[in-house]
Amino acid sequence: MARLDVTVGRTALKNPLIAGAAEHVIEAGGVLGALRAGVGAVVVKSINEMERGKDQLQRAEYMLLDDQWREIPWTPQAPATAFMATRSGLTPQAFDAWLEQTAQLDREAKTMDSYAIASLIVADLDKTVAMARQIEQAGLRILELNIGTPYASQAKGVVATELDPARVTMIVSAVRQAIKIPLWVKITGQSERVPDLAAAAFAAGAEAVVMAGRLLGFIPDVETMQPFLGTTLGVGGYWNLPLTCHWLSVSRQQLGPDKPLIATNGARNGLDVARMMLAGAHAVEMASNVMLRGTPALSATLEELNAYLDRKNMTAADLVGRAADQRKTFADMPLRTDNWKKYVAG
Numbered sequence: 026m027a028r029l030d031v032t033v034g035r036t037a038l039k040n041p042l043i044a045g046a047a048e049h050v051i052e053a054g055g056v057l058g059a060l061r062a063g064v065g066a067v068v069v070k071s072i073n074e075m076e077r078g079k080d081q082l083q084r085a086e087y088m089l090l091d092d093q094w095r096e097i098p099w100t101p102q103a104p105a106t107a108f109m110a111t112r113s114g115l116t117p118q119a120f121d122a123w124l125e126q127t128a129q130l131d132r133e134a135k136t137m138d139s140y141a142i143a144s145l146i147v148a149d150l151d152k153t154v155a156m157a158r159q160i161e162q163a164g165l166r167i168l169e170l171n172i173g174t175p176y177a178s179q180a181k182g183v184v185a186t187e188l189d190p191a192r193v194t195m196i197v198s199a200v201r202q203a204i205k206i207p208l209w210v211k212i213t214g215q216s217e218r219v220p221d222l223a224a225a226a227f228a229a230g231a232e233a234v235v236m237a238g239r240l241l242g243f244i245p246d247v248e249t250m251q252p253f254l255g256t257t258l259g260v261g262g263y264w265n266l267p268l269t270c271h272w273l274s275v276s277r278q279q280l281g282p283d284k285p286l287i288a289t290n291g292a293r294n295g296l297d298v299a300r301m302m303l304a305g306a307h308a309v310e311m312a313s314n315v316m317l318r319g320t321p322a323l324s325a326t327l328e329e330l331n332a333y334l335d336r337k338n339m340t341a342a343d344l345v346g347r348a349a350d351q352r353k354t355f356a357d358m359p360l361r362t363d364n365w366k367k368y369v370a371g
């Protein structure tokens with residue numbers, strides 16, 4: 026059995042796999058299922074004060090597409106390459122009920138050497154700050170603050186997609202000043218400035234930065250000539266992994282190895298967790314793959330990661346940033362005269 030434990034700032038995790046937030050961690054049973062699968066932590070489904078966020082969940086839709094952009098069934102047997110398109114909302118629970126459930130789950134998680142992490146999506150900052158205080162008072166041990174949802178341009182005022190480092194500083198500082206527990210900040214991937222957004226979050230007191238939120242897409246259906254699911258969608262899948270790893274590696278280079286990064290977007294199995302850690306992640310969140318395939322996806326991921334580390338005779342912590350730290354510049358690449366000719370068809 027390889028050593029899987031990692032640290033994220035002040036927090037020791039028994040392993041780097043975190044069940045990320047989506048619909049399967051709305052209900053207590055879903056969170057407990059993930060905890061029982063052995064994950065280092067679970068981030069519960071996010072909340073904020075907006076009724077429209079709850080309304081959007083009841084209007085949410087989900088689809089999988091194959092490589093010909095044809096819809097395929099949403100089942101655990103779907104191919105690993107399935108493209109995922111969704112329109113989601115926030116938890117349907119009232120804040121008090123969500124808080125009580127999450128605090129109870131975190132107490133239960135503690136007995137399993139794990140965490141149930143509260144998740145807030147910013148809409149009105151004063152209300153976010155007030156909810157963050159209540160989360161700390163309820164005994165929760167970690168808060169993840171999501172300021173990088175894909176949907177702000179489509180759902181104005183309901184959720185945040187923060188693109189300006191100055192705003193990230195302002196928001197994170199306000200929450201940081203209100204609470205003492207570890208504050209993890211989840212940022213958008215819809216930016217050329219992901220490392221700058223991460224730098225702003227760390228400078229304002231984030232203990233870890235989760236990168237990077239999903240992108241928006243628009244997929245016309247050639248038969249009906251309508252957009253699939255009627256509108257712009259949050260898109261994801263295995264193909265996102267290289268983008269996540271790019272942002273991790275350049276952020277590590279810009280911010281240094283001591284700033285804990287957490288990966289999200291595109292992890293499907295244990296080797297993907299290793300890939301994201303080699304790119305600089307201290308821990309990895311897996312969300313949609315678990316929503317689609319259930320908690321067996323989490324156990325299988327832990328088994329595969331363990332087998333990989335045994336094979337390499339390494340610990341999980343040894344992986345962090347190894348590939349990122351070997352990343353060279355284009356100018357360092359050796360001369361390959363006329364190499365390009367081998368890659369032109371015909």
Ligand SMILES: Cc1cc2nc3c(=O)[nH]c(=O)nc-3n(C[C@H](O)[C@H](O)[C@H](O)COP(=O)(O)O)c2cc1C
Nearest residue numbers: 045046047070071113171289290291292311312313
């Ligand atoms: C249907 C759905 C609902 C989601 N809900 C939340 C949420 O409530 N809070 C949050 O921070 N992220 C949410 N996410 C984003 C995921 O946590 C994750 O960052 C994203 O899906 C990329 O990672 P993945 O490839 O592992 O799914 C949601 C994603 C999906 C697909």
